[in-house]
Amino acid sequence: MSSLSQNPKKTLLFSAMKNPNTLKKKLASRFLKAMKKLKYKMSPSPPASIAEKKRRHRAVRAAAYASMASAVGPRRAWSRALLRKMKGRKRARRNPGNMNTRFGLNHLCDIVPGGEAMDSCSLLNETAHYIKCLVAQVQIMREILHSSSSSSTIL
């Protein structure tokens, strides 16, 4: 473990081939913390208006992406772009010369956060990692739903 921290490049490589369980655990703990925070912020009564329901929906979704981005941290360009967006900073410089259209990547760079500032190689790498994290996040949210519905508390 200590050798990993001494060699930053190796750490990057290992984190790329990370055991999916460590990522999932990190994602889960952050997301659950965020959910707890949301729960305390809200009023205990069920949402009255549609606007309130929408607000809660958006808050949960924002928490999902926020916990994804902060769990991955600044190691990946897409998480950096998400974190920047959340903090309201300006976007990174756009890709000069725009080589993305060369390989038909113009749709992908709009979908992956921070995609327009990347070259084609990094874009594909980032996409792979982004997909992995999204899949893990979706699994976690499903598990939370199932666990709370199976041990259902009847209001």
Place this chain on the structure above:
Amino acid sequence: MSSRRQQSRQSGASRITDDQIADLVSKLQQLIPEIRSRRSNKSSASKVLQETCNYIRNLHQEVDDLSHRLSGLLQSTDADSAQATIIRSLLM
């Protein structure tokens, strides 16, 4: 191999070779369940990229849908027990 070295000497636009792109595209191919179920090596790069876009859009939609359901459930959710179940399932 020599063509790769030649290309890297040129200015930035051609530094990324087609081989590298094809490599990364095949790596992506492994991640997408749609293409994995079919026989691999048959899909062209553009098909893989298209499927990737669709897959990511679907995942975004799922996150949206799940957060909708979670927000409705938020009142009764006991975060501690949920956390315990998740960690238990991860350790198994």
